[in-house]
Amino acid sequence: MAICVTTMLRERGFKVTPQRLAIYNYLSSTKAHPNAETIFNDLQPVYPTMSLATVYKTMEILREIGLVQVLNIGEDSFRYDAFTENHPHVRCMSCGRVDDIDDIKAGKFVDDVASSTNYQLTGQQFYFFGVCPECQKQRKNPS
Structure with a gap:
């Protein structure tokens, strides 16, 4: 590389x-x-x-x-x-961890946005927010 x-x-x-x-x-x-x-x-x-x-x-x-x-x-x-490559990300609002979301295809959503706005789209980024599995476990079982 x-x-x-x-x-x-x-x-x-x-x-x-x-x-x-x-x-x-x-x-x-x-x-x-x-x-x-x-x-x-x-x-x-x-x-x-x-x-x-x-x-x-x-x-x-x-x-x-x-x-x-x-x-x-x-x-x-x-x-x-x-x-x-364009792919969505998810951020844990507890610890700040950021992960790729590999299994989601956003193509149809992007096409719908372009179609409904008449914009010629040049790019996009998708961010989701939540609590990661590790932080969820810590919340259930505090030390």
Whole structure:
């Protein structure tokens, strides 16, 4: 995957740096939908000279070249997802966990929206909110 990222960065005129590759590799190897601060904190021990600004700039570059999507799920900071196909997300309102919803197809809904509004849709994001199974268990069995 790094070769693809390297090629895409170079083709778009961006420098290929170890930090940029590490940030993409980190994001592409998790389903946790981290924010920039989490990525920074987790990579800081390995890249002590990397700044939080580097993470934000890299995320913007990766979004621009189509390797990540930015999630705005009603928090103070954006979350990031390396799985760029359109898919819905669900956020736990108790612990903040964000999960992909893989088994739901939104095509008909999107077609209905386009048809009823006469908009030429260029994209969409679906967010659902609730309480995750782990938090539900904790509520039933408090320690």
